[in-house]
Amino acid sequence: MVHITINGKVVKATEGEMLLTVIKREGIDIPALCHHEAIEPTGNCRLCMVEITRAEWEGWKKHVTSCLYPVEDGLIVNTHTPEVIEIRKTILDLQLANCPNSEVIQKMAEEYGIYKTSYETVPEGDNCIMCYACTRICEVLGKSAISAVMRGHKKVIAPPFGEEPPDCIGCLACAQICPTNVIPWTDKDGTRTIWNKKFDLITCKECGKTIITKDFADYLMEQRDIPKEYFELCDDCKRMQTARKMGEIVTRAQEATL
Amino acid sequence: MKYQFEVIPSKCIGCRTCELACAFAHAKNQKPGKSRIYPLAYAPDKYVPVACLQCDDAACVKSCMFNALRRNEETGAVELDKERCVKCGACVAACPFGCALVDDVHDEIVKCDLCGGSPACAAFCPTKALVYKKV
Numbered sequence: 088m089v090h091i092t093i094n095g096k097v098v099k100a101t102e103g104e105m106l107l108t109v110i111k112r113e114g115i116d117i118p119a120l121c122h123h124e125a126i127e128p129t130g131n132c133r134l135c136m137v138e139i140t141r142a143e144w145e146g147w148k149k150h151v152t153s154c155l156y157p158v159e160d161g162l163i164v165n166t167h168t169p170e171v172i173e174i175r176k177t178i179l180d181l182q183l184a185n186c187p188n189s190e191v192i193q194k195m196a197e198e199y200g201i202y203k204t205s206y207e208t209v210p211e212g213d214n215c216i217m218c219y220a221c222t223r224i225c226e227v228l229g230k231s232a233i234s235a236v237m238r239g240h241k242k243v244i245a246p247p248f249g250e251e252p253p254d255c256i257g258c259l260a261c262a263q264i265c266p267t268n269v270i271p272w273t274d275k276d277g278t279r280t281i282w283n284k285k286f287d288l289i290t291c292k293e294c295g296k297t298i299i300t301k302d303f304a305d306y307l308m309e310q311r312d313i314p315k316e317y318f319e320l321c322d323d324c325k326r327m328q329t330a331r332k333m334g335e336i337v338t339r340a341q342e343a344t345l
Numbered sequence: 346m347k348y349q350f351e352v353i354p355s356k357c358i359g360c361r362t363c364e365l366a367c368a369f370a371h372a373k374n375q376k377p378g379k380s381r382i383y384p385l386a387y388a389p390d391k392y393v394p395v396a397c398l399q400c401d402d403a404a405c406v407k408s409c410m411f412n413a414l415r416r417n418e419e420t421g422a423v424e425l426d427k428e429r430c431v432k433c434g435a436c437v438a439a440c441p442f443g444c445a446l447v448d449d450v451h452d453e454i455v456k457c458d459l460c461g462g463s464p465a466c467a468a469f470c471p472t473k474a475l476v477y478k479k480v
Contacts, residue, residue, distance in 0.1 A: 111428075124428040125411035224431060228410050260410075263432045289438075299438045311407045313439045325443030326383060326395050333395070334387025337354045 089160040094167070106153035107135050110166060117166050118175065118195050119154060120182075120266040121218030126227060128154040131218040132182075132266075134195075136174050138165045150174060172199070180204055186214040189267045214269045215244060221261035221270060229310075230254045233261065233282065246282045257286035257300035291321035348420060349480045350459060350467070352394055356474035359384045359392035363466035363475060370465035371455070379448035381457040382466050382475075394475060396466070397444040397457035399423055405456065408439035414456075422459040430454055 089100050093113055100109045107122055120132035130152035139156070140148040140163045150171065153164075165171065179196040184206035186192050192214075196202070221244055222234050232255035236245045246252030257279050262270040272281035279286040279300050286300035298304075298321055307313045320328060364380040371378030382396040399416075403423050406414045413429035414436060416422070425436075432454055436445040445456045457464075459477070467477040 123431075124426070125413065125431055224411075258433045258435070260431045260433045299434060303435070304438065307408050307435060307439060311410075311439075313404055313408055314441075317404060317439055317441045320443070322437050322440065322443035322446060325441065327385060327443075329395050329442045329444075330383075330385035330387045330393050333354060333393045334391060337391075337393065338388075341355070 089158055091158055091160070091162040091164060093164045100158040102158070104158050106137065106139075106151075106156045106158055106162075106164060109158060110137070110153055110164070115166055117153070118179075118198075120191070120195075120216060121220050122154045123220060123224070123264055126220060126223040126264075129219060129223070130155040132216060133178055134175060134182075136171055136178075138168050138171050139163065140165075175199060176201060181206060182216060184208050186212050186216060186267060188212065189214040189216075189269075191267050192216075213243075214267045216267055217242060217244075218266060219244075220264045220266060224260045224264045228256075228258070228260060230256060232256075246284075251284040252282050255282055255284055256302040256306045257281055257284070258303045258306075289318055291324055292319050293324045294321060296321040296323070347479060348459075348462070349478055350396075350399070350464065351476040351478065352396070353474045353476070354391075354393040356472045357384055357392040357394055358472055358474075359386060359390075360471065362469050362471060363394055366465040366469035370460055373451055376450055378451060379446055379455055381444070381446065381455060394466075395442070395444070397423070398442060399457075399459075404439040404441055405436035405445050408435040410435060417458070417461075420459050420462045422457065424458045425454060425456055427453060 089102055090097055091100055093110060098113055105128060107119060110117060117135055119135040133152055135153045136150050137153045138148050138150055141161055176199050179199055179201055182192050183196050183201060183204040187208045225232050232252040233244055233246050235242055237243060259272060262272050274297060277288050277290060279288055286302055288297045288300055289304055290297055298318060304318045308315055361384055363382045367380040367382050368377040382394055384392045384394045386392050399422050406423055411429050411431055413426045414423055417424050437447055448455045464477050467475040
C-alpha cells in the first residue's frame with residue numbers, strides 16, 4: 088500500500104497500479120481516449136497528462152501520461168493546473184484537426200473551450216486516432232487479426248493485405264473498444280460483416296434472435312470449454328427454459344410431500 | 346461464502362416487485378437500469394423468480410476473455426468489472442440460464458451482483474419468496 092496526494096488529498100493505492108486508475112477511482116474527471124482496463128496502457132492519445140512532483144524535488148515538476156505512470160509513495164499529483172490544461176487543449180486542438188467529424192472528440196474539445204481547430208484539418212479524415220486499442224484488444228484475445236499497415240500519414244489499421252482477416256472471429260471487441268467508433272460493422276439477414284469478412288450468425292432456436300457468430304462460438308467452445316448447447320438459445324429463451332426446469336423441480340417436490 | 350440467497354418459488358405470487366426494486370437499485374443518470382431478476386410463469390399462476398445462480402464453475406467467468414467477471418469472496422457473487430468489460434457479449438451467449446443481460450439503455454452488460462451484499466429484491470419481496478440470509 089502506498090500513499091499519494093492527488094489535488095491536495097491523500098489517497099491510498101496499491102503498488103503497481105497506474106496513476107490514471109487511481110485518479111478515476113477517486114472520481115476525478117480527466118479525459119482519456121485510448122485507456123481501457125482490459126488492455127495494456129500505451130499512452131497513445133496523451134490526453135491523460137498530469138503534473139507530478141515530490142516534496143524533495145524542491146519545486147521541480149514534470150508532466151507525465153498518467154495511464155503509464157506507476158504509483159509511488161509520496162507522489163504529489165495535480166490534475167488541473169493551468170499548464171496541464173494548456174497541454175490538453177493543444178492535444179485536443181490537434182485531435183480535432185485530425186478527426187473533425189468525431190462526436191466524441193468534438194464533445195471533449197468543447198469541455199476545454201475549443202469549438203474549432205486552429206490547425207488545418209485533415210482532408211478525408213476517417214476519425215481514427217491511431218490509439219491501437221483495437222489491435223491491443225485483439226492481441227488479448229490471442230488472435231491479432233488486425234494491425235497497423237503503411238507508414239507516416241498513410242498509416243491505417245487494417246487486416247493483412249487488405250483482404251478478409253483469416254484470424255478474425257467477428258466478436259466485435261475492436262469495434263466496441265474503439266473510442267471514436269470508426270470500425271464499421273453490420274448485422275443483416277443472419278450475416279455479420281466486419282473488416283469485409285462475412286460471418287454466419289447463430290440465431291435462437293425458439294425466437295430467432297441473433298446471438299453471436301459461429302466462429303466466436305467455436306472459439307469459446309475450444310478455448311473456454313463452453314458446451315455447445317449453451318449457444319442454442321438466446322438469453323430470454325434460456326431464462327424461460329430455466330423457469331420451466333425450476334418449475335418441474337418445484338412440482339415434483341410438492342407432489343413428494345403430499 | 347457467508348451469505349446465501351434463497352429463492353422459494355412456492356411463495357412467489359409473480360407481483361414483479363423484485364423486478365422494479367432491481368431496476369431502481371441499479372438506476373444511473375436518472376434512468377432505471379435493466380432488471381437482473383425476472384419472476385416467470387412456468388404454469389398458469391405459478392411463478393419462479395429467475396436470477397443469477399452465482400454458479401461455482403460459472404460459464405460466464407470461463408467465457409470472459411478479459412477477466413472482467415470475478416467472484417466477490419465476501420458475498421459469493423460473480424461481479425462484473427465495468428472498467429474491464431468490452432461488451433463483446435460472450436457471457437450473454439455462454440450463460441446457460443440466460444442471466445447475463447444486455448442493458449440497451451445504459452449500453453452495458455449487466456448481471457446480478459447481489460447489490461454488493463444487501464439485495465434490494467429480497468428487501469422488497471412482499472411474500473418473502475426471496476431471502477438473503479446468513480449461513
